[in-house]
Amino acid sequence: MKCYDYDMGSYKLHIIPTDKFKTVNISINFKRIIKKEEITLRNFLNDILLSSNNDYKTIKEMEIKSEDLYNIRVYGNTSKSGRYGLISINGSFLNEKYTEKDMNNQSLSFIMDLLFNPNVSNNAFDKKSFEIVYNSLNEEIEGFIEEPRAYSEIRCLEEVDNTIPFSFRGCGYIEDLKKITPKNLYEYYKSVIQSDLIDIFIIGEVDVEKIKELISSKFIVNTKKKESETHYIDFDSYRKRANTIKESKDYNQSKLVLAAKVMNLSDFERQYALRLYTYILGGAPDSKLFQTVREKNSLCYYINCSPKMVYSLITISCGINKEDYKKCVKLIKKEMKNMLDGNITDEELVKAKIAYISSFKELYDNPFAVIRNYLSHVQIGTDLMEESIENIKKVTKEMIINVAHNIHLDTIYLLEGGNNNEEN
Secondary structure, three states: OOOEEOOOOOOOOEEEEOOOOEEEEEEEEEEOOOOOHHHHHHHHHHHHHHHOOOOOOHHHHHHHHHHHOOOEEEEEEEEEEEEOOOOOOEEEOHHHHHHHOOHHHHHHHHHHHHOEEEEEEEEEEEEEHHHHHHHHHHHHHHHHHOOOOHHHHHHHHHEEEEEEEEHHHOOHHHOOOHOOOOOHHHHHHHHHHHHHEEEEEEEOOOHHHHHHHHHHHHHOOOOOOOOOEEEEEEEEOOOOEEEHHHHEOOOOOEEEEEEEEEEEHHHHHHHHHHHHHHHHHOOOOHHHHHHHHHHOOOOOOEEEEEHHHOEEEEEEEEEEHHHHHHHHHHHHHHHHHHOOOOOOHHHHHHHHHHHHHHHHHHHHOOOOHHHHHHHHHHHOOOOHHHHHHHHOOOOOHHHHHHHHEEEEEEEEEEEEOOOOOOOO
């Protein structure tokens, strides 16, 4: 798919015309260098913008209007991407080709009104909407500790380095939530609109010039923005001996998480060989860790190894019984050593490549997956789908072994729970 890129001065516009989808899909992405104390603010802002605006002041009114627009779907999310925090406002609506004339314009106007016509009076967000979002976020943050798998993984990363964005809790923090008011949230909203770097993506069966003109007339931000810094976080040192942390909670199952730093890789190795390394080690049911730790020794309910490319990390997480902790760590280290020693079969390499190529091809079937691929290309510099498929084929066993030599176990974190072996 071809993407048309435009520098609109205060934002970048990316249009991907295709007749593959009956919907027109838009993603408006705001990003800035992430600060721990702003994560909760950004979550709050994302939620309150989508809950109402000055024209539709309740969720019910918003739902009625959405139905009038042929069930337009609008949602948002916040995320971390290396050094940056993102707010993404996404919309999907039926192309007017399948509805009625001018519906593209009306649908885009509805989405833009959520951004530029918020439910605000006297320089403060509406109190009722504010309280609804506040209570929802408060419940989400307090509930985070009740999600042992997510909690254990972030706790492990906090022990690696609690000053680096990968360790920041995506749900936010109660102490920061308590500081948010309708007034200072509105001040932050204005700062985001005026100061964040903005990328807008549109994909669908659209006329490029017409949709560009529509966006230009509706998305009015006048401030010039600085160019983005790199998203990547790199390390210049590593522990000679992994740090071990144990913590106890009242869970049914213990959670074991290992984090390792990835250093001195080329861009190609980081983008492709690292992916295949983690897949062969622990990314599938036929992976080394799954077969050794779960199938042969029955030590875990699940086990998974995943790359965090932009953070120069990999993590291995599993659910175990606490008395099996030492044996489980020993087997994980053994399989990492196997990778280091080059014990990788041709069959393992071929299977890993097939799996990744299939996952890349599946992106074509989802408009927002296509957008995420282009967003990653624009912001991080990763390859697009077609190039990724060709490059994954070029990875050799020697490249994966080189990756193994540049992976350094940093932290072993055990969240001790009960003794049964049930998923929690």
